[in-house]
Amino acid sequence: MTKRAYRTFQSLLLALLGLFLLSRIWNGSIVFYINRRFVILVLLAGLGLMAISQALLRSRPGEEEHEDHHEMDDSHEQQEHPVEHASFSGWNLAWMTVPLILGLVLPARPLGSVAVANRGMNVVAPLFFPGADQTVLIGIPPTQRNILEWMVLFEQAEDPDEYAGESADVTGFVYRDPRLKPGEFMIGRFMLTCCVADALAVGMVVSSPEADELSENSWVRVQGEVYAYWLGEQKIPAISAVSIAPIPEPEQPYLVP
Amino acid sequence: MEKANSPHANKILWWILGVALFLLATVSGVLIGISWDGGQGKGWIALVDQVSMFSTIFLGIFIEAVPYLFLGTLASGLVEVFVDQDSLLKIIPRSKLGSALAGASLGLFFPVCECGVVPLARRLFRKGLPAPVGISFLLAAPVLNPIVIASTFAAFGNTPVFWGRLAMTFLISILVGGVFAFQTDHSQVLLPSSSMAYQPVAPLQRNVIGQRTAPGVGVAQRLQKVAVIAANEFFEMGRYLVLGALLAAFMQTLIPQGWLLAVGQGPILSVLVMIALAVILSVCSTVDAFIALAFAGSFNAGSLLAFLVYGPMVDIKSTLMFLRVFRRRTVLYLVTLPLMLILLAAVAMNYFVRF
Structure with missing residues (x-):
């Protein structure tokens, strides 16, 4: 040359x-x-x-x-x-x-449930991230809280049951967690601090009669009532779904605190 | 000796890439095999998903790091063209301790991360910066600079982790730099292409650029030279970024993170796991504090500290870049000395410091 x-x-x-x-x-x-x-x-x-x-x-x-x-x-x-x-x-x-x-x-695609299989689904929020503060989060109307915010609230609450009965409205992808029973699935999002190399999957349990018909990795909007779900030794946030609507993948697929 | 080095290193790189590709092929094959019994072409879907995830992670690391690499190469070009060799040597203290301190603090004036610091350090070596000073600079600058100090403080606030990160980085970089102060023959440390003696076409170069007061050498021409240097270094160091990001993406696609996290409890193992994670993730030092936060729930302070101190000094891509500046034995020292020091410090912290 x-x-x-x-x-x-x-x-x-x-x-x-x-x-x-x-x-x-x-x-x-x-x-x-x-x-x-x-x-x-x-x-x-x-x-x-x-x-x-x-x-x-x-x-x-x-x-x-x-x-x-x-x-x-x-x-x-x-x-x-x-x-x-x-x-x-x-x-x-x-x-x-x-x-x-x-x-x-290769077409540009965000991380999805395949990556969860590799990285694991976190049901307990990472303790700190910028803006993770119970007092601030309580100020957000329940239907505007995202998955991560629900997790932080449950994590920091003395008794997560105090949030039971509040109505939730969250979006995420469907992930079939092997720890769950039939009729339940995990609604997940990736949380990004810097780039996808550090993405952490976070998720809430959703229980619904339709749960088993949803296809893995499809995006849904779940509305329903919050309750505390026992996963092993921990109480994690869960939604008893009233409606599950399929939605297109959001333009911002990750949660970016 | 040097003559055999560079093409050799090149061959090694190709071997690494070959092996990595082979691994990917094998694993994809296994994945197809596993998912094939589901029938209905699911194997293909699994493979496509894996490849797509790999590509996303690779591009994520690459795109995130490119601005910093670019900044580093640009700084290197500016130093070459605008910084005078004599004035640089004048401000470096003569004593061993003083020069190590100077090297470790130099980062405060050059806000670069671990991708950008390597080309800049090499340029400073060529300008005559003594090897120990440059090594202290190389290890310290990715943490001890205004951007990273600010981002660490934003993440951890006034905690032992924040102060520990600054203090440990400072100490380790001075110690390791100090070790090299005892090797007075710098040609044993640096590749010839990184040393001051490296002036292949010095006279010609002086004619055009060296005489800064000469008429006809305008700012535009000098900036042009900055561009040429920045471009060359961008490609030279950039391929290690590409290779490092490829390896990190392979690892992240193939090794379930749960394995590491499951192994990594206890005061010693947790430190080892977080060090391994720092190397595998290869994230930029300007943002790794926030990533450490994500692990703060499941890991102890000592292991977080190890992640925050060792990661910026050594990870896949920076190690590959080191090979372009130092002799291989030096690189070995640069990887292992900080490793042992931080291991010691972090384990001691886990055993003896209570929060």
Whole structure:
């Protein structure tokens, strides 16, 4: 690969990578991967990559000759073995095509119940996360609380039964937890602090005569009455469903505290 | 010796990738086999789901880390073009202790995480930063910088975990940097391409960029050079990010987290498990405090501390990047010395400190 071609290829890849990041923001699928708090950083990086790509293209051949030399030869041995050098350069760039290929070939999909099977379903809320405070959560009308908020309330309550009878309205995906009985399923969401690498599944039990007809991983909205469910030694939040309605996957599939 | 090193490291990388792909193929095969008896093409669905989950996790780590890597390479380019070698050496104290302290505190002025710190450290090495100082910097900067201190405080507040993280990182980075202060021959520590002597085309370079006062070398041209350096380093270090994210995503797809968590109770095992988790998750140090929070319910303070101190120093992607800067034996030290120190500290904390 000549230096000129190397530089052009580099520039092209940077531009594609920047475009890829920006397109994920544009079509909203960026939230499948990271907490929306960090989207601004990705936006800046996308723009920055494209700017660098432009700057590379504009660097004039005459001037860049030696810079090229200096920067591409990352150790002496590469200078002495041009063949090695060439292969190094090519592969060096090829790695960056991996995210592009994976991102473009496979459709963007958020984590679902398959990931729960690997990560386990948490029925007890993680003790802290930003904003986990009983006093604040009690202020939220019961039908506006999400799964995580119910879990935190149950976790922090002296007697979770005090919430029994309140009406709940939550959305999530259907997960068949082996710990549950027929007529029950888990309504789950992933909670994201940073990116999907740290996603934790959280869920509430739903009991309903329709429970066994729902297909796994489909999104539902469950309305009903809250009660405390004994799972092993713990009282966890559960809903006795009045209505279960199938819904399309939300644009923000994760809970992002 | 160095001549054999780089292509060799390259070969190793390809082997790792090959083995990882082979594992994925095998496991997918097994998964298909398991789910096949359900009939109705369920095996395919299971495979597609696994691959899709793998891709989501990989892209998650990658997209999350790209801005920080980019920032690091940009900083490296700016240092190369705008920081004068002599003035850098002037501000570094001469004494062993002073220089280690300086290295550990340097992060306060360079807010980078563990992806960004490696290219920046190498650039500083090339500018003549002594190896021990740079190593202290490398280990400390991902935690001891304004962004991470703020995010840790937001997550843990004024608790022993917060102060412990800062103190342990400071101590370990100074100790490990101090160990390397006894190796005065820096060529034993650094790859030749990371050392100050590395000036393959110095005279030419000086002509254009070195004479900063020369007419015709405008800001635009210098920025162009920053761009060229940033781009080169972005690709050079970026492939380790890609590889690290691939490995981390494989692990997360194939190893049920429940296994680790089930094993990980007790004052010693919990620390080991959280260290393993830090390495496997490979999350960025700017946000790992919130992730540690997620485990705060099920893990003790010592193991959380180990996660928060060891993770930013060593994880899959940063270890791979180290191989680009240091000799392999140095990398071994950089991985094991902090490991032993944090193990000791965290276990001691679990046994002797009561909250």
